[in-house]
Amino acid sequence: MAALAPSVAEVRAAVRRALTGLPSGGTVLVACSGGADSMALAAATAFVAPRLGLRPGLVSVDHGLQPGSADRAAEVAKWAADAGLHPAQAVGVTVAxxxxxxxxxxREARYQALVDCAREHRAVALLTGHTRDDQAETVLLALARGAGPRGLAGMPERRELAGVPLLRPLLDVGREQTRAACVALGLTPWDDPHNTDPAYARARVxxxxxxxxxxxxxxxxVANLARTARLVAEDAxxxxxxxxxxxxxxxxxxxLAVPALTDLPPAVRSRVLHAWARELGAPPAALAHGHVLALDALVTAWHGQGPAHLPGGLLVARRANRLVALGPGTGTDRA
Structure with missing residues (x-):
């Protein structure tokens, strides 16, 4: 019997760690573009999942942004079916x-399609092929944007995506290892030209x-940047x-009672105000650092200023020793 290639063993071990403890008999879906990272992940999942009492499946999302993308997604799904992954399906999305x-x-269109497929097949987890190199790139992009700890924490190994567990088993595996695993397994991955297009910031990084x-x-x-993300995530x-x-x-x-906020460490108080703003209905994608600073000024730099404006037309004012939400565009308390 030929010795198992170290790269294949490394990817399988990472997948085994990620899948251990999931409900027996459940379906795990791999998001697979056909690139080396996700192909190596899918092949490892096809091997590991049945040995843990899980059913491996695959979804290939066609974004419709390149000629022949639908055919490529269909080819990935066919390969997956032949490799023992079921369901194995290609799903088209509209990005425009x-x-x-x-x-x-x-990204929004892709993850929505993945969540829909996971719900359709009652999957116990979605798996993506993000690697240690992807994590390092994410940290560098966050630094360039001036992001805080949440950005520098990079991509978590596990998070809930609309109620579906999203797992990234390969965050401690390098991109070179996934490519080597594909070579060892005789797989021919597809290289997305968008990954080398200088129009995209991640491609330039x-x-x-x-x-x-x-x-x-x-x-x-690369490993140091990824480790930084892990350490910052723990602190965050x-x-x-x-x-x-x-x-x-x-x-x-x-x-909120202002006296209860005043003596909090700034890192804690900003999180409190951010979470409260989201509770009030501020869209998370539009809620920026400047909005939280405006709320913080109502607590720490109060001089009778008017209300803070939040995304979604929300207003927050200070009334004596309280922060209160006002009706959108009015001076009327919502409570």
Whole structure:
């Protein structure tokens, strides 16, 4: 018997760690574009999942943004079916008309399709093929945007996506390993031209910035950036827990008590105000750092100023020692 290639063993081990503990008999769906990362993930899932009492499946999303994309998605689904993944389906989505830039619009459409498929097949988890290199790129992009801890924490290994567990088993596996695994398994992945298109910021980071950092700082920079994300995520989770308790303690019948907020550490208070703004109905995608700063000024820099304006037409004012939400565009308390 031929020895198992180290790259294949590494990917399988990562998938086994991610799938262990999921409900026996459940379906796990792999999101697969046909690229090396997701092909290696799908092949590993097809091997590991049945041995853990799980049913492996696959979804390939066709964004309709390139010639022949529907055929490629169908080919991936056919390969998956032959490899023992079921369901194995290609799903088309419409990207045009969605808010945000092309990358954001495609991502929103893709994840909506994946959630719909997961619900249709009652999947216990969705798996994506994001690697350690993807994590490093995410951290660099977050730094460039001036993001706070949430951005620098990168992509979590697990999160809930509209009620469906989303798992990223390969965040500790390098892109070179997924490509090597595909070679060892005789798979021919597809290279998405968007990944090398300089019109996209991530493509520029991937092909220009990160290789230059590796040249200047050494090959460990990718793993170090990914480790930074993991460490920041742990700290951010602890602060989030403190903020949950602080928000509960600050609640009054019609808003938040200012004295309960004043002495909080800024990192906790900003989280409290951010969470409260979302409770009020501020759209998360539009809620920016400046909005939270305006709320914070009502607590820490109060000089009789008018209400803070939040996305969605929301207003928050200070009334004596309380922060209260006003009706959109009015001076009337909502409570």
């Amino acid at each position: 008309g969605r808010p945000g830039g092309p990358e954001a619009a495609a 991937r092909h220009d910035l990160l290789p230059e950092l590796v040249r200047v700082l050494g090959p460990g920079v 989770a602890a602060l989030d827990d403190l903020a949950v308790a602080a928000l509960a303690a600050a609640r009054v019948a019609d808003g």
